[in-house]
Amino acid sequence: MKHSKTGEPLVVVSGAKKSFGHFEALKDVSLSVERGEVLCVIGPSGSGKSTLLRCINLLERIEGGAIFIDGEMIGYRRSADKLYPLQDAELARQRRKTAMVFQRFNLFPHLTAAENIAVGPIRVLNENPKAAREHALALLDSVGLAAKRDAYPAELSGGQQQRVAIARALAMRPQLILFDEPTSALDPELVGDVLKVIRDLAASGMTMIVVTHELGFAREVGHRVAFMDHGRIVEIGDARAVLENPAQQRTREFIAAVRS
Amino acid sequence: MQKTSYDISGLTIVTPRNYGRIFAVLCICLALAGIAHAFAVGQIEWSYVAEFLTFPAILTGLVNTVVMAILAMVVGIALGVIFAIMRLSDNLVLRNVAIGYIWFFRAVPALLQLLIWFNLALIFPNFGIPGLFSVKTVSVMTPFLAALLGLGIQQGAFTAEVVRAGLLSVDRGQYEAAQSIGMTRMMMLRYIIMPQAMRVIVPPIGNEFIGMVKLTSLASVIQFSEILYSAQTVYYANNRVIELLIVSAIWYVIVVTILSLIQIWIERHFDRGIRPINHKK
Numbered sequence: 001m002k003h004s005k006t007g008e009p010l011v012v013v014s015g016a017k018k019s020f021g022h023f024e025a026l027k028d029v030s031l032s033v034e035r036g037e038v039l040c041v042i043g044p045s046g047s048g049k050s051t052l053l054r055c056i057n058l059l060e061r062i063e064g065g066a067i068f069i070d071g072e073m074i075g076y077r078r079s080a081d082k083l084y085p086l087q088d089a090e091l092a093r094q095r096r097k098t099a100m101v102f103q104r105f106n107l108f109p110h111l112t113a114a115e116n117i118a119v120g121p122i123r124v125l126n127e128n129p130k131a132a133r134e135h136a137l138a139l140l141d142s143v144g145l146a147a148k149r150d151a152y153p154a155e156l157s158g159g160q161q162q163r164v165a166i167a168r169a170l171a172m173r174p175q176l177i178l179f180d181e182p183t184s185a186l187d188p189e190l191v192g193d194v195l196k197v198i199r200d201l202a203a204s205g206m207t208m209i210v211v212t213h214e215l216g217f218a219r220e221v222g223h224r225v226a227f228m229d230h231g232r233i234v235e236i237g238d239a240r241a242v243l244e245n246p247a248q249q250r251t252r253e254f255i256a257a258v259r260s
Numbered sequence: 261m262q263k264t265s266y267d268i269s270g271l272t273i274v275t276p277r278n279y280g281r282i283f284a285v286l287c288i289c290l291a292l293a294g295i296a297h298a299f300a301v302g303q304i305e306w307s308y309v310a311e312f313l314t315f316p317a318i319l320t321g322l323v324n325t326v327v328m329a330i331l332a333m334v335v336g337i338a339l340g341v342i343f344a345i346m347r348l349s350d351n352l353v354l355r356n357v358a359i360g361y362i363w364f365f366r367a368v369p370a371l372l373q374l375l376i377w378f379n380l381a382l383i384f385p386n387f388g389i390p391g392l393f394s395v396k397t398v399s400v401m402t403p404f405l406a407a408l409l410g411l412g413i414q415q416g417a418f419t420a421e422v423v424r425a426g427l428l429s430v431d432r433g434q435y436e437a438a439q440s441i442g443m444t445r446m447m448m449l450r451y452i453i454m455p456q457a458m459r460v461i462v463p464p465i466g467n468e469f470i471g472m473v474k475l476t477s478l479a480s481v482i483q484f485s486e487i488l489y490s491a492q493t494v495y496y497a498n499n500r501v502i503e504l505l506i507v508s509a510i511w512y513v514i515v516v517t518i519l520s521l522i523q524i525w526i527e528r529h530f531d532r533g534i535r536p537i538n539h540k541k
């Protein structure tokens with residue numbers, strides 16, 4: 001294994017369930033992610049990959065099972081055999097442990113690149129604005145966009161916007177970054193720059209869950225790969241093993257379909 | 261035979277003559293000239309208009325109108341923002357309180373609300389906290405306070421709907437991105453959603469502000485000495501009715517023009533990042 005730190009896993013998802021009306025988007029999903037590990041999630045459209053990330057980031061609340069991050073149950077507070085849904089301020093505090101990078105970037109259009117990155121540290125973490133801005137500029141530099149500090153999102157290409165979004169996530173110093181198909185809204189020639197940034201992050205030991213359709217990237221950067229279908233994890237294991245020699249028939253079919 | 265050329269850069273562009281437009285402009289000019297002539301030869305002493313334009317009572321009325329419009333809008337916008345946020349809250353109680361407020365205060369005419377506030381003493385002769393203090397309602401409910409409450413509270417009901425439309429106009433992804441960096445609901449509204457919603461909110465609020473300047477004239481019925489009430493007081497004394505009405509009209513036009521200019525300036529401010537072509541470095 002490329003990741004080495006021992007101790008309890010950073011993320012534990014245990015029997016998570018999530019329904020929209022009568023539709024069960026997640027049915028009994030369990031997995032864990034070690035510190036420093038990169039887990040790639042693949043699967044057909046509608047299989048529940050985004051829903052899983054959104055539950056881990058508390059944009060949705062699970063209805064069954066439990067999710068723990070860094071040993072703390074998220075979304076609820078348990079007291080003996082009673083469960084209390086957490087309120088706004090507590091949810092916001094728990095969300096700070098994770099950061100999310102969206103398929104459609106979701107940069108704040110009224111703020112410049114540097115302001116997009118610094119707004120979280122300044123408003124949420126109460127960092128000194130000057131220090132936050134300097135950190136933002138350093139992050140912009142690390143994603144290769146030092147020259148774009150004063151550009152508004154509308155003045156940036158998709159690939160540049162996504163790299164600013166990654167810098168915005170990093171600025172919150174999260175323990176875990178969730179990527180939801182970070183390259184699927186991009187033109188093919190812009191994908192490489194964004195994947196390079198994620199690859200560098202993996203090398204630096206950041207814990208990540210990456211939903212992706214780029215199987216080559218999943219094999220190269222992912223320590224493990226999970227294949228989801230119909231709201232369940234069908235197969236999870238070593239990246240190479242799952243992608244090159246899947247144990248399940250459905251995984252084989254999906255990989256063959258994506259490759260062709 | 262002439263050689264056919266495929267380059268248009270050497271040719272002269274002939275602007276089409278728009279005869280319809282020229283005709284329309286002529287008609288408008290004629291009509292304006294006719295109206296101007298009618299007023300010039302009509303029974304109006306223009307020297308009185310000039311004289312009373314800066315008459316102290318009129319200027320006091322002008323200040324009262326402007327101050328009342330601004331304060332009533334401040335109350336209206338504050339209530340509008342609060343009730344719009346309540347209206348979109350997950351909390352069933354807050355949501356229904358907001359729905360009730362918007363329903364009631366949009367339904368009752370502004371003039372009627374002014375009269376009710378001003379005559380509140382008829383319902384509650386005294387008010388206060390029993391055992392602590394009590395005051396006579398008549399002495400508190402001055403024309404100024406009655407006008408401020410009446411105009412401000414009904415304005416809040418309309419503004420709440422404007423603000424709600426603005427909040428709904430912001431993409432869901434913006435709410436989620438703000439939450440994902442750990443913002444609480446209030447931080448998200450203040451730093452991320454509101455600044456973007458302002459683009460949608462400002463033009464109708466500008467409209468409402470202009471409406472408010474004129475709506476203050478309703479307060480003349482409860483003896484609040486805004487500009488129209490002042491003009492009336494003067495013409496009861498000197499009988500120069502039409503001259504003083506024209507004086508009032510001139511001041512309303514001036515105030516509204518200034519407000520429109522301020523609105524353009526505010527709109528530019530909130531266009532930041534949305535139309536990068538326009539923004540100045």
Ligand SMILES: Nc1ncnc2c1ncn2[C@@H]1O[C@H](COP(=O)(O)OP(=O)(O)OP(=O)(O)O)[C@@H](O)[C@H]1O
Binds near residue numbers: 047
């Ligand atoms: N807010 C919602 N309301 C109703 N149904 C939803 C909602 N969000 C997701 N779903 C449903 O849940 C299922 C899983 O959706 P999800 O977005 O997690 O899929 P996905 O695996 O991310 O797919 P894709 O690869 O297309 O992004 C889908 O069938 C979707 O229609």
Ligand SMILES: [Mg+2]
Binds near residue numbers: 049050051180181
């Ligand atoms: Mg998805």
